[in-house]
Amino acid sequence: MIYIVDFDHTLCNTTALKKALQESVREFGVDDNIFSSTYQKTVEAIPDEYDYDISRHAEIISKVTSGNPSEIKSRLVSIISRMDEFLFKDTLSFLNWLKEHGKIVILTWGNPKWQQTKIENGSLKKLADQCIFTGKKKSTLKLNFPEPGQNWVFINDNPKEIKRMMDLFPSSIHLRIKRPEGKKFDPEIDQINIPTFVDLGKLRRYLTENIIKMPHRSVVAT
Known part of the structure; x- marks a missing residue:
């Protein structure tokens, strides 16, 4: 994956x-x-x-x-x-665990040089197999991974970006992180019917039961 x-x-x-x-x-x-x-x-x-x-x-x-x-x-x-002081407390442990079960790609939207600066000044770069820094326009994104799209799992907090990814990569799995201390969105765009988690610990349990142990099982909203 x-x-x-x-x-x-x-x-x-x-x-x-x-x-x-x-x-x-x-x-x-x-x-x-x-x-x-x-x-x-x-x-x-x-x-x-x-x-x-x-x-x-x-x-x-x-x-x-x-x-x-x-x-x-x-x-x-x-x-x-x-x-590293500004990473969420569950970030490094989650990525270390996730690395045992597949490849990790960190994908960012907009501010490509700034995003690269932030990531390169912390521990994340060592844990990621690849970092992709995109420009503001998301519609042109192309991901040329050798694995088929159904083996891609997208994890994001932003409902606009998630919806765009769902349009671009409909065969992939899409999951949302919605932390209490995360970015707030207007109610009209905040609703999205996919599995949603308040922290990476809960996401880890979901991945273990629904994707890692049973990789061919359909993902349903929670």
């Missing part, structure tokens, strides 16, 4: 990471609104790229605060160098 696992809000507590990034530069006068607006300007700075860059963000912050760009960048980098 190939397990294709999302990163943000599935393996990584991205909400806590962003909060830590903001707190690291608060002394320069960066409040919630400034951090949010400058972050958005950073990812939109280059048309059609939609990617976050620490150096660019530091420059943008410095223009609206008292901070020096190099000092701001240093604070932001200090947070990224501690990426």
Whole structure:
């Protein structure tokens, strides 16, 4: 089996990471609104790229605060160098277990350079057989794995991305992580009829009973 696992809000507590990034530069006068607006300007700075860059963000912050760009960048980098602290507590144990039962692919959407930076500054890269960093457009995604699509298991938190993956890869298995501390979605897009789990421990039990022990059994919603 190939397990294709999302990163943000599935393996990584991205909400806590962003909060830590903001707190690291608060002394320069960066409040919630400034951090949010400058972050958005950073990812939109280059048309059609939609990617976050620490150096660019530091420059943008410095223009609206008292901070020096190099000092701001240093604070932001200090947070990224501690990426393992922002993985959910069940992430590494789950991936170590999952690696015994198939290949692990970490698949991320948007911000490809930023996602690569986050993953390469932690332990996940050593556990993954492959990391795929995509651009903003998901409709062009092609996965050329040697195994047939019915042996692919997608694990994600985002209902929009899950629905898109279900359209692109209908013969694969699709599972959702919906952590209490994860990203919140509007009710009209939050409903999706697939097996859903609040943490990786519960997902592990489900995989053991429904896929690993019985790989040809149909997956039903829970």
